[in-house]
Amino acid sequence: TIQTAISPNAKPDDIVQPGHIFPIKSQLGGVLTRAGHTEAGCDLAQLAGKSPAAVIVEILNDDGTMARRPDLEKFAERHQLKIGTIADLISYRLQNEMTIQRLSQCQLPTRYGDFRLYSYRDTVNEQIHLAMVVGKIDPRQATIVRVHMADPLDDMVGATRDASHWPLNKVMQYLQQKQQGVLVILRQPQQNQQLADKIALYQRQEQEEKVALPTSHWDMRTFGVGAQIVSDLGVKKMRVIGTPTKLTGLSGFGLELTGYIQEGDTD
The missing domain is CATH 3.40.50.10990 (GTP cyclohydrolase II)
Structure with missing residues (x-):
C-alpha cells in the first residue's frame, strides 16, 4: 500500500480511502515552509538522497495518550534510538538553504x-x-x-x-x-x-x-x-x-x- 501511495504516478483512487494507511501531502519547501511532522519526514528522506516520502507514526503512552517530547526522550533512551526535533531539522536546513x-x-x-x-x-x-x-x-x-x-x-x-x-x-x-x-x-x-x-x-x-x-x-x-x-x-x-x-x-x-x-x- 505504501509503495503504491508514494509512486510518482499515484492517483487518489489507487488506494482505498479511508483505510489503514492515511496519505498526507507535504507542503513545498518542507519544514522551511511548514514546521510539521509530514514535512520533516519527507525532508529527512530527501536529505538522505531518497525519494521525498516517508511513513510517520504517532507513538502512544501506555495509557493511550499521545507521547510528548519528555515521553519520547525516555522511549528513545529505553530502546537505544536516536531522536531529533523539527527545530534541529530547520536549523540544519537553514545552514545550507532558505526559501x-x-x-x-x-x-x-x-x-x-x-x-x-x-x-x-x-x-x-x-x-x-x-x-x-x-x-x-x-x-x-x-x-x-x-x-x-x-x-x-x-x-x-x-x-x-x-x-x-x-x-x-x-x-x-x-x-x-x-x-x-x-x-x-x-x-x-x-x-x-x-x-x-x-x-x-x-x-x-x-x-x-x-x-x-x-x-x-x-x-x-x-x-x-x-x-x-x-x-x-x-x-x-x-x-x-x-x-x-x-x-x-x-x-x-x-x-x-x-x-x-x-x-x-x-x-
Missing part, C-alpha cells in the same frame, strides 16, 4: 508614519512578500512582530464582516505608537480565487446558510516563511501581536518568543 530571497528595500512614508519597506521573493511559489520595519532592530531586546496574511477585502476596503482583531491599519498605527517593530505581510497563492470564494460565502450567508468562513492567519502553512523573513531582518527575540499559538520549531530559525500582545493590552 526566501530579499530583493530590495526603501523608505516608505505612509499616513501612519514612516516605515522601512523590504520585499522578498518566495522561491517555492514565486510570491512577493513584504516587511515593514519601524525603528532599529536590537537583537538583544524583544521586537514587536506581526505576521499578517494579506486580505484584499480587509486591507484595501476596510471590510469588517469577519475582520481580524488586528487589521493591517491598526498594526501600523500600533508600531508607530511604540516606535519599533516588524510587520510582515504574506501574500497567498491563488489569491484571486480565494477572494472570489470569500465573496461567494458572504452571499450564501446572506441567504441564511450556516457557512463558516475560512480563517486567514499566521498558521503552520505559512509559519516558516514568516519566521525566515523575521530572522533575516535581524530579530532574535520577539513579542508577537496576536492570539497565543504553539509555534513548533521556532528555535530552529534562531528566534525566541518572549510573549504575546493581545487585544486590549496597553503596555
